[in-house]
Amino acid sequence: xxxxxxxxxxxxxxxxxxxxxxxxxxxxxxxxxxxxxxxxxxxxxxxxxxxxxxxxxxxxxxxxxxxxxxxxxxxxxxxxxxxxxxxxxxxxxxxxxxxxxxxxxxxxxxxxxxxxxxxxxxxxxxxxxxxxxxxxxxxxxxxxxxxxxxxxxxxxxxxxxxxxxxxxxxxxxxxxxxxxxxxxxxxxxxxxxxxxxxxxxxxxxxxxxxxxxxxxxxxxxxxxxxxxxxxxxxxxxxxx
Amino acid sequence: xxxxxxxxxxxxxxxxxxxxxxxxxxxxxxxxxxxxxxxxxxxxxxxxxxxxxxxxxxxxxxxxxxxxxxxxxxxxxxxxxxxxxxxxxxxxxxxxxxxxxxxxxxxxxxxxxxxxxxxxxxxxxxxxxxxxxxxxxxxxxxxxxxxxxxxxxxxxxxxxxxxxxxxxxxxxxxxxxxxxxxxxxxxxxxxxxxxxxxxxxxxxxxxxxxxxxxxxx
Numbered sequence: 275x276x277x278x279x280x281x282x283x284x285x286x287x288x289x290x291x292x293x294x295x296x297x298x299x300x301x302x303x304x305x306x307x308x309x310x311x312x313x314x315x316x317x318x319x320x321x322x323x324x325x326x327x328x329x330x331x332x333x334x335x336x337x338x339x340x341x342x343x344x345x346x347x348x349x350x351x352x353x354x355x356x357x358x359x360x361x362x363x364x365x366x367x368x369x370x371x372x373x374x375x376x377x378x379x380x381x382x383x384x385x386x387x388x389x390x391x392x393x394x395x396x397x398x399x400x401x402x403x404x405x406x407x408x409x410x411x412x413x414x415x416x417x418x419x420x421x422x423x424x425x426x427x428x429x430x431x432x433x434x435x436x437x438x439x440x441x442x443x444x445x446x447x448x449x450x451x452x453x454x455x456x457x458x459x460x461x462x463x464x465x466x467x468x469x470x471x472x473x474x475x476x477x478x479x480x481x482x483x484x485x486x487x488x489x490x491x492x493x494x495x496x497x498x499x500x501x502x503x504x505x506x507x508x509x510x511x512x513x514x
Numbered sequence: 515x516x517x518x519x520x521x522x523x524x525x526x527x528x529x530x531x532x533x534x535x536x537x538x539x540x541x542x543x544x545x546x547x548x549x550x551x552x553x554x555x556x557x558x559x560x561x562x563x564x565x566x567x568x569x570x571x572x573x574x575x576x577x578x579x580x581x582x583x584x585x586x587x588x589x590x591x592x593x594x595x596x597x598x599x600x601x602x603x604x605x606x607x608x609x610x611x612x613x614x615x616x617x618x619x620x621x622x623x624x625x626x627x628x629x630x631x632x633x634x635x636x637x638x639x640x641x642x643x644x645x646x647x648x649x650x651x652x653x654x655x656x657x658x659x660x661x662x663x664x665x666x667x668x669x670x671x672x673x674x675x676x677x678x679x680x681x682x683x684x685x686x687x688x689x690x691x692x693x694x695x696x697x698x699x700x701x702x703x704x705x706x707x708x709x710x711x712x713x714x715x716x717x718x719x720x721x722x723x724x725x726x727x728x729x730x731x
Contacts, residue, residue: 324634351640361635365653375639378649420635427639 281330354424414445531688550617
């Protein structure tokens with residue numbers, strides 16, 4: 275479904291991603307792990323061109339995103355993204371946050387998108403928060419609304435950029451629970467995370483990155499139990 | 515009571531001038547807001563040419579006196595280009611581009627004060643830059659900008675008094691024409707000043723009210 279070929283990305287002289295090639299299949303849940311500054315968030319952000327790669331290709335559902343003829347705005351509608359800092363729109367209620375894109379981009383009526391939004395709020399366990407503004411919600415609740423907002427475009431794949439890193443520890447669980455449910459329903463998911471327990475439990479495949487390169491990838495059962503690469507071993511020994 | 519007599523004789527003319535001042539101010543402020551929005555957006559654009567044009571405009575206007583700008587548009591331009599503005603048109607034009615330059619900076623600062631993640635979230639949902647700006651960034655920026663905006667409006671209203679130099683029959687001009695005939699400059703100028711003050715003070719109060727409203731929502 276998603277194919278990345280020889281992708282590189284530099285910020286000035288600093289090469290953040292070095293010649294990365296990965297592939298993600300439909301309905302697959304892939305977790306990207308690695309130390310801070312290893313380039314995992316940048317890689318994720320290259321998948322929907324929130325960052326423009328310096329070189330290489332990104333193919334999504336058979337189309338090259340870096341082809342100038344590709345309408346990137348259309349593609350992003352199929353690729354939901356969840357951010358570390360939630361990035362909810364503070365001047366809108368939870369419901370308005372969720373209905374904005376379907377109403378304006380999918381030309382759904384207010385009623386239609388309202389019904390969809392309420393279903394999604396139910397799914398993330400926030401039925402009673404439809405009219406709440408983001409500032410009155412906890413971090414965990416905000417992130418769940420953000421997930422619902424991304425789902426409202428009925429995306430084919432969901433990209434998660436460290437979705438629990440900005441949360442108080444007691445709120446991590448509720449967000450992971452929503453993600454676990456999504457995975458169960460067959461959503462294709464690419465997740466940058468520091469939650470090793472979650473990665474081990476939910477991921478079909480784990481990619482370990484260090485220093486801008488994919489060092490090792492494999493099934494979580496194998497990678498967490500018997501990592502092959504020295505750097506993977508060192509990293510896992512510190513975080514597990 | 516000669517004082518009150520002078521005042522009441524002058525009042526109809528001054529009110530006519532005041533209505534002119536308000537009309538010029540409103541027209542200029544609407545135009546200045548449009549100019550300011552576009553110049554502000556150009557100022558933060560990724561396009562180097564747009565950015566430079568906006569920067570040049572803003573710096574040029576901020577670096578020269580409004581009085582010179584008014585004289586330049588009314589007396590300077592017609593000698594080179596074959597355009598003839600009425601004093602009113604020239605006045606509205608001058609005040610609009612002047613206030614527009616300051617509002618451009620207000621817009622720029624307002625937009626830049628919004629967290630980068632807001633634009634990213636909008637773009638990630640599939641909105642174009644322009645639509646995300648309109649639906650997500652500007653509504654938030656405008657709330658933060660309100661005090662600076664009203665401040666600039668007040669300056670704009672006061673600045674319209676300079677249009678008397680090109681013969682626009684606004685409040686200051688009407689005042690001058692009255693005391694030129696009856697020599698009651700103290701009374702007339704007091705009344706003229708008071709009229710400006712009332713409008714601007716009302717705006718200041720409104721601004722505080724809006725600020726409170728915004729702080730709550």
